[in-house]
């Protein structure tokens with residue numbers, strides 16, 4: 688049931704989405720004015736009609752809706768990459784994940800969603816402005832209860848004594864290796880997302896010193912090819928997101 692203060696997703700006849708908080712107020716769109724108070728007490732899946740007679744469907748927003756609408760600072764990790772990070776590292780409800788840097792908080796939100804209320808995400812960030820954006824985005828997603836954002840350079844060390852996994856999206860993940868070997872539990876993953884091949888190369892040069900501590904590494908990149916689904920023709924879309932980053936997985940022995 689929809690309550691006052693809930694965030695809901697409205698979808699108009701053109702497919703345009705709006706993320707709004709429900710209260711006794713009006714919401715103005717180019718398809719007319721909505722009285723959001725009418726939604727209180729209704730179930731998700733209902734619709735609301737503007738003063739111009741336009742209908743908007745009402746859904747409970749998921750994390751992808753939140754991430755699509757939230758404020759962005761630096762470039763975020765794309766859902767296709769977040770998905771493979773979570774799946775390949777086996778990140779699970781109840782896990783403690785150490786993350787850096789937090790950036791806009793998109794990956795933080797994916798991690799917080801999967802670790803659930805009994806898990807923890809501890810996110811290191813060097814820039815105060817990025818930490819502030821991420822803090823607000825994490826709050827918008829409703830995950831402030833399980834996420835701690837620390838203003839600290841993770842290259843200088845990890846404060847926590849242990850972690851199930853370490854997930855990094857920063858320029859020099861190899862600088863975190865000496866700290867990771869101290870805190871990662873056996874079986875836990877060290878994951879590094881890096882946009883450039885030379886970063887992967889540099890990482891593996893540094894990794895040689897630690898290779899006895901980890902199971903054999905895996906490096907992947909994820910290509911997703913979307914298709915157009917039309918009555919007369921189903922085929923791949925003309926354009927695709929060709930490259931985001933390389934994802935390196937190493938598992939602590």
Ligand code: SAM
Nearest residue numbers: 763764788790791792793794812813840841856
């Ligand atoms: N994964 C984030 C997301 O999905 O929104 C985006 C991360 S952004 C590309 C990289 C972030 O790492 C920046 O905010 C940067 O300030 C931070 N950073 C870079 N080096 C760092 C370090 N040594 N310790 C902590 N944060 C660092």
